[in-house]
Amino acid sequence: MGKTNIGLLGSGFIANIHAESYSRFVPEARVAAVYGRDSAHVGAFAKSHGIPKAYGDIDALLAGEDIDIVDMCLPNYLHHGAVMKAIKAGKHVIIEKPLCLTLEEADEMIDAAKKAGVLLMYAEELCFAPKYERVRALVEAGAVGKVYQLKQSEKHNGPHSPWFYNKETSGGGVVMDMGCHALTWFDWMNKGAKPVSVYADMKTVMHGDITECDDSTLMIVEYDNGVTCLAEDSWAKHGGMDDRIEVYGTKGVTYADLFRGNSALTYSLDGYDYAMEKAGASQGWTFTVFEEAFNQGYPQELAHFVSCVREGKTPIVTAEDGRKTLAVIYGAYESVRTGAKVKLPFAAKVKYPLQIWKG
Ligand SMILES: NC(=O)c1ccc[n+]([C@@H]2O[C@H](COP(=O)([O-])OP(=O)(O)OC[C@H]3O[C@@H](n4cnc5c(N)ncnc54)[C@H](O)[C@@H]3O)[C@@H](O)[C@H]2O)c1
Numbered sequence: 001m002g003k004t005n006i007g008l009l010g011s012g013f014i015a016n017i018h019a020e021s022y023s024r025f026v027p028e029a030r031v032a033a034v035y036g037r038d039s040a041h042v043g044a045f046a047k048s049h050g051i052p053k054a055y056g057d058i059d060a061l062l063a064g065e066d067i068d069i070v071d072m073c074l075p076n077y078l079h080h081g082a083v084m085k086a087i088k089a090g091k092h093v094i095i096e097k098p099l100c101l102t103l104e105e106a107d108e109m110i111d112a113a114k115k116a117g118v119l120l121m122y123a124e125e126l127c128f129a130p131k132y133e134r135v136r137a138l139v140e141a142g143a144v145g146k147v148y149q150l151k152q153s154e155k156h157n158g159p160h161s162p163w164f165y166n167k168e169t170s171g172g173g174v175v176m177d178m179g180c181h182a183l184t185w186f187d188w189m190n191k192g193a194k195p196v197s198v199y200a201d202m203k204t205v206m207h208g209d210i211t212e213c214d215d216s217t218l219m220i221v222e223y224d225n226g227v228t229c230l231a232e233d234s235w236a237k238h239g240g241m242d243d244r245i246e247v248y249g250t251k252g253v254t255y256a257d258l259f260r261g262n263s264a265l266t267y268s269l270d271g272y273d274y275a276m277e278k279a280g281a282s283q284g285w286t287f288t289v290f291e292e293a294f295n296q297g298y299p300q301e302l303a304h305f306v307s308c309v310r311e312g313k314t315p316i317v318t319a320e321d322g323r324k325t326l327a328v329i330y331g332a333y334e335s336v337r338t339g340a341k342v343k344l345p346f347a348a349k350v351k352y353p354l355q356i357w358k359g
Contacts, residue, residue: 010073011036025299099322122322128297145251173213182231240279263287
């Protein structure tokens with residue numbers, strides 16, 4: 001069997017991580033083409049990653065190459081439209097989080113993929129991060145007894161591109177951007193159990209001059225297996241990226257973090273090239289990450305989807321999982337609006353999730 005051809009949509013932050021991940025860690029695949037709206041930028045991106053074709057038009061990419069998989073790395077509000085095009089063109093699709101802006105868009109994508117007989121994978125890399133998977137395996141083996149509480153948190157001082165702060169292009173703030181990781185990971189750990197309620201507290205504490213979106217949030221999600229889950233997500237924390245989990249059981253506890261605990265501890269008078277995502281300055285004491293993409297699970301996630309396509313297997317994280325996460329986010333915004341715990345499932349007719357809270 002020849003290589004599986006990837007068509008990458010986007011040439012920004014996450015597209016860069018995906019391109020690096022394929023070329024270093026997924027030998028069965030090659031990125032055959034990339035789409036970007038800015039021809040100079042996408043041309044330079046293609047050159048730096050050795051990608052043979054760069055397009056300024058998604059239809060041309062879909063028509064012009066023998067693409068097997070479309071890898072969606074565009075801003076949230078473009079997910080649905082571009083994914084529908086890819087499905088219509090008969091391509092398998094892997095889609096970055098969050099799945100899309102609305103439950104209706106999610107249903108349409110899931111339905112179209114089923115009818116077209118193509119795979120639609122939700123790219124939640126935390127389900128592939130080696131350290132977190134080690135934790136899941138030891139918890140499943142009984143190391144901490146019966147689990148009664150989970151916590152996942154992801155925090156930095158705010159995203160790198162303006163579209164994240166615009167409710168119509170992002171759909172919402174840090175819960176859409178990073179809370180979605182926690183919610184899918186809770187599902188992953190609570191395999192088979194259902195979220196039954198959500199209570200949320202959200203504020204805009206640091207970026208209120210540029211956005212109405214939430215930038216500091218807590219969500220408490222109860223599952224029907226009795227496990228209570230706490231998601232802490234922030235765009236208002238200085239000092240670089242923080243991503244961690246805690247699992248509490250009747251016979252033990254386990255903590256893991258993807259950045260600090262995986263870093264060199266460095267002191268530098270003058271600073272250096274790069275410490276970690278959104279660290280800002282690198283003078284003084286810093287946490288210096290290594291193999292950032294690998295430790296977060298991106299290559300493993302992409303390799304998994306490539307193997308699903310090549311061997312006709314169902315992905316272990318699907319668009320249905322992404323939809324479930326989006327539905328809990330809807331409930332979380334309803335909880336902030338009402339100040340009450342919201343029973344799940346919760347649905348509303350909106351253009352984007354933040355509208356549930358802000359109108
Ligand atoms: N899994 C993760 O942890 C993770 C991390 C970062 C981003 N993401 C997700 O990946 C997606 C992209 O995020 P990013 O950080 O790469 O964003 P980015 O802003 O760095 O890059 C976005 C890309 O989309 C292009 N783009 C922007 N507006 C466009 C438009 N109107 N038409 C066509 N192209 C347009 C930009 O030119 C750029 O190539 C988002 O859905 C985001 O939530 C996931």
